[in-house]
Amino acid sequence: DGGITQSPKYLFRKEGQNVTLSCEQNLNHDAMYWYRQDPGQGLRLIYYSQIVNDFQKGDIAEGYSVSREKKESFPLTVTSAQKNPTAFYLCASSIIWTDRSEQYFGPGTRLTVT
């Protein structure tokens, strides 16, 4: 089955530690995205990538970093510089360069930092 996997589903970390969230897709999509979801705030774009070895900042990139070494993978690192890292993180992917573009989402990772 094609889809997007995110692991783990729940993640707990101590303040001051960096943590990396995994996102893998086997849909052969060119573009991948990371969103943060907080209660009552909808989804906000952190980073996105349209091709391997290239990525752009979204609306709330501060305190986060990403890499795109393979088409299938787009890991997100939440660094200790992120002031409020506790949130639900969603990864998505899409085909682009077409009017049929639509984003498919993974199941999410809930990160709790204490």
Added chain:
Amino acid sequence: GNSVTQMEGPVTLSEEAFLTINCTYTATGYPSLFWYVQYPGEGLQLLLKATKADDKGSNKGFEATYRKETTSFHLEKGSVQVSDSAVYFCALEGSNYKLTFGKGTLLTVNP
């Protein structure tokens, strides 16, 4: 910049009631419009979409029509079920295929 405004919830309905969730947008050009649904503890699923003015997206009994003159994309369903209980997000696609989301509307359907 782009923005999406959707009605604040929560919305609570009885089974078989009519549903409307309002969504209006601000954008340059003619963006594609989407409704996504999120069930508890899960990611988002695309519910329906429309890519140009007067298009009607539909899926699972839900419908929404792209109204350029009122910059709206209201979600409707004639008869809701308990299984429709979820959070619904309106979104538009701007430049570089980026999505801008509304804040979401929680729908609870009681039997």
